[in-house]
Amino acid sequence: MQSGELEAQIPQLRRYARSLTGDAWAADDLVQDTLERACDRWQLWKAGSDLRAWLFTVMHNLFVDSARRALRQAGQRVDLEDAAPELVAPAGATEQVLDLQRCLQRLPEEQREVLLLVTLQDLSYEEVARVTGTPVGTVMSRLSRARSRLRELMEGAPAASAAAPAVLPFKRMK
Template identity: 70%
Template structure:
């Protein structure tokens, strides 16, 4: 196994997992599971093929399995004592507001749209590579990406209260340009 090549993929895997899952701890667990699975099934990777795409495929399949099994398990009731946790609760900086809003809106996208949007925009993968990773046609990738961008724009324009913000109605939206 070529460790430096595998190690070079870890930052991209972590970035994608954090955007996909939304929780840093769960994202790190997903990356760890992905690397364990990749190491245990290293014989399945074909030398000369795109290692990055193979690792993202492994991660996608693991995440899909985790989501599927979570739906089948009964939900555990976790209660948090807010009074005991009050000293640890800190409001985010005002500058972080839009980043948190973007994260909230990303998590509200349907899973299949969010996955495609993150792979194309965050990981800068081509439509063909995303189609191979998700095992779907390239046209489906483009369709899901278009719907994800439109829905994300709607969610961001709506603001936290669900109403269109005043700033979006007075200023024209910047035009999106095709990247690939």
């Protein structure tokens, strides 16, 4: 793996990390951790295979480990439905992106990851299955549930219902 190949993946890693974490600082930390792990374990990458998919797998595993660690340390779980009033963005067209981000954060983690990998990173269902370590059928099911739930959330947010279908294009299996 050459450093140029790795550097070319950074913008996509940042975009995916930002979507996962919902926070710029946490996203930068996740990208940094991903790059460090990739450099430390470069020998695990198979030359000729998809570097982007491998890096997303590394990031996915780091994110899941971090989330589990945070849950253990906190000792309790916060139900996002209880916090729903705090997550609703103010009305207005300029707030639509913020509404989408808040609604994405309300999706279950496994659904959000699949949705972002398919729609934002343009990975095939098979690639998402490899990244997340789940069967293709599970990927398709999670994606369908994520789209439905996100549509419901966006329709519940003022002035956002018209944007929901444009944000989530249907992706056919390759």
